[in-house]
Amino acid sequence: MNLDDIMELAAAYTPSALDRARSRRALERLLSEYVEGGDRPGEADVPDPDEAARIKRAAESAGAGWVMWDAERHELTWSAAMARMFGHIPATAVDEARLTEGVLGPDRAGVRSEIERAWRRRVPVEFTFRLQRLDGRLHYVRCLVELLTPDGVTPTGLIATAHDVTRQELERQEQHRTRRRARIGRDRLPGHDPVSAFLGRDRFVDEVDRAARGGAGALLVVAVEPTRDLTAEQSRQVTRAVAGTLEHVLPADGRRGVMGPAEFGFLVPDRARALSLMADLQDRLGLTTVSGVRLRAWAGVVPFAPGDRVSGRELMLDASAAWRESRRGRTALTATPRPRTAPERRTAIEADVGGVLRAGRLRLYAQPILDLALNAVTRHEILLRTTDGRNQSESPASFLAAAELGEDIVAVDRWVVDRSLELIAQAGPGSHFQVNVSGRTVSRPGLAAHVLEALTRHRVDPRAVTFEITESTAVDNLTAAAEFAAAVRRRGCELALDDFGTGCSTLSLLKYLPIDLVKIDGDFVGRLGDSAFDRIAVQAIVDMCRSLGVRTAAERVEDPATVDLLRGMGVDFAQGYAIGHPHPMTSSAAPSRLDRATG
Structure with a gap:
């Protein structure tokens, strides 16, 4: 005016x-x-x-x-x-x-x-x-x-x-x-993979679920593997190369997502179209090399129809199982006639999870966590990885998704607790480690007794351990979770809540459990410098936790600018590639060695 x-x-x-x-x-x-x-x-x-x-x-x-x-x-x-x-x-x-x-x-x-x-x-x-x-x-x-x-x-x-x-x-x-509200605006729905620009796993699950509930189609999952080990940068180059190749093969309006490292999913109209796409993709990938590394691909396709009553997560498990069958049989593609029934899926998952445990194909990695006040790495989070038949490390996303579908995650968590405490005992004084347990396992009886016995058996100082509750939405027995929390806190361990901010259950757990540390979900951290909403949300979480006497940690911290923003907001800890990448834990991996390795 x-x-x-x-x-x-x-x-x-x-x-x-x-x-x-x-x-x-x-x-x-x-x-x-x-x-x-x-x-x-x-x-x-x-x-x-x-x-x-x-x-x-x-x-x-x-x-x-x-x-x-x-x-x-x-x-x-x-x-x-x-x-x-x-x-x-x-x-x-x-x-x-x-x-x-x-x-x-x-x-x-x-x-x-x-x-x-x-x-x-x-x-x-x-x-x-x-x-x-x-x-x-x-x-x-x-x-x-x-x-x-x-x-x-x-x-x-x-x-x-x-x-x-x-x-x-x-x-x-x-x-x-x-x-x-107009100044802050609305962020795009989360979940785009930064390397390929395809949908991330969780967002792609939503798309598959919507397609399965709305009609017929087919889910094609392609896993691309190099002929030898790659560095982290070479792995990103492979992802970009495969994504570029897929852009030429898939229709422009096709729905596509990244399900894990070098594992891609595609929604197509029917099984015949999936078979045609895979044949074209095989021809193109056979001519593709990245940094002198030749690529090969395995694929699985699962058709679905309205009467199947299958969820997006279940379809992804079935398609992932199909491409792994291709790799075992050394064939390019395994096509199933329909999704597995619930009993078939349950039996297969139990066999797969049990096989991984019996074959010793689980590995533990440690990722450094920076104390923002001291500007020093003072703790590590212990992360789970799986290996393939050649003892090559791979993402545990599909394995954990399958295990968390039922009760198999309880056996996995117990293995993680026992092996983690065994390695922590060898790390020496002055170290602090965060060990993940799922919400489903925390809700089951017997976990507290297992943890306390392992602490005693491995002679671990409880003050060196924080148990981090992951998949908190799976906590279906608050009484059992409260009993576990009280038992480990009495012994001297601490408790953390993972992925805070992504579900209402984490807020109720903060109310009823003796939580020491809240980990702010990476979805609020990854674009902190660009998103006014994320900055407001993170500051609100920090202020609330400070009033409750709870410390905060930010996940998925990717650059120094985000570290500075978090420090200014009063966040206590930062974790992500800007701090350090996960590195394997071995019996000889003392904290000082881990610190040097991760920077």
């Missing part, structure tokens, strides 16, 4: 009697302050013995209330409109206590200060306060307090005129809220 717009609005506005009275008094005040000597125009020259009466008439004609204080008589009077504004009948007498009681408690000191300023400095003051009526209803009131000087010199009291501005104030607050 420019000056011409303002002038146009002013010309179109018709002032009320109260507005004209206020303008006259403002002119008189300006003239008294800034004009020394000389003639003053109009009624500003003339004392106004009926000043109070004129202000009252103007207020009443404008539908406003008034209250007046006579300094000589120490007397308060008010209008019928003001009495009704406070919730009283018009004939009610007014005193200071009655006025004070009407002002909402938090606003009373400010109202008194403004009135005292008007009297002390001999100036009118205007302010808004919240009025609580006798019936409990809250109103916003705009008040102008003016000095009464009938002779133009000596003040004899004060008069305040008041308007109910509740509607205008609520509109102003709503406009402020919508402007603030």
Whole structure:
């Protein structure tokens, strides 16, 4: 709005009697302050013995209330409109206590200060306060307090005129809220893989689930493997190369996702289309090399129809099992006629998880965690990895997804606890490790006894261990979880909540369990510098946890700028590739060696 717009609005506005009275008094005040000597125009020259009466008439004609204080008589009077504004009948007498009681408690000191300023400095003051009526209803009131000087010199009291501005104030607050929300904006749905730009695993699960519930189609999962081990950068190059190849093969509107390192999923119309795509993909990948490394691919395809009643997660498990069958049989593609039934899937998962445990194909890695106050690595999180038949490390995502579908995760967690404590015992004093246990395992009886026995058997200092509850939405027995928490805390261990902020259950666990550390989900951290929403959310979590005496850690910290932001927000710990990559834990991996290895 420019000056011409303002002038146009002013010309179109018709002032009320109260507005004209206020303008006259403002002119008189300006003239008294800034004009020394000389003639003053109009009624500003003339004392106004009926000043109070004129202000009252103007207020009443404008539908406003008034209250007046006579300094000589120490007397308060008010209008019928003001009495009704406070919730009283018009004939009610007014005193200071009655006025004070009407002002909402938090606003009373400010109202008194403004009135005292008007009297002390001999100036009118205007302010808004919240009025609580006798019936409990809250109103916003705009008040102008003016000095009464009938002779133009000596003040004899004060008069305040008041308007109910509740509607205008609520509109102003709503406009402020919508402007603030517009500035913050909405972030895109999470889950895009930064290397391939495909959907991430969790988001792709949603897409598969929606497709399975909405009609027929097929899920194709392709796993790409190099012919030898790769560095982390070479692995990213492979992902980019495969993603580029897939862009040429798949339709532009195809739904695609990354299910794990070098594991890709695609939703296609039917099984025949999946077979055609895989044949084309095999031809192209056979000619692809990255840094001199030749690639090979295994694939599994599972068709689905409306009557199958299968979830997206179950379809992904079935398709992952199919491509692994291809690798075992050294064939390019395994195509199933339909999704597995629930009993078939259950039996297969039990066999797969049991086979991994019996074959010793689980490995533990340690990732450093930075204490932001000390700027030093003071602890590590122990992470699980699986190996393939050639003892090559691979992502545990599919393995854990299968194990967490039922009770198999309990056996996995018990192995992790026992092996972790065995390695922690060899690490020596001064180290601290965080060991993951799933919400489902925490909800089952016997975990506390297993943990306490392992602590004793391996002679581990409990103060060196934090048990980190993952997949907290799977906690289905809060009583059992509370008993586990109490038992390990009595022994001296600490407790942490993983992925905080992604589900309402984590907040209830924070309420009912003796939590020492909250790990802020990486979805709120990865774009902290770009997302106003994420910054507000992280700061709110930090402030809440500090008030509760709980420390905070941020996951997925990828760059130094994010480290600085987190430190400024008061976060206690940071974890992610900016701090260090996970490294294998072995019997000889002392903390000092881990620290040097991860930086």
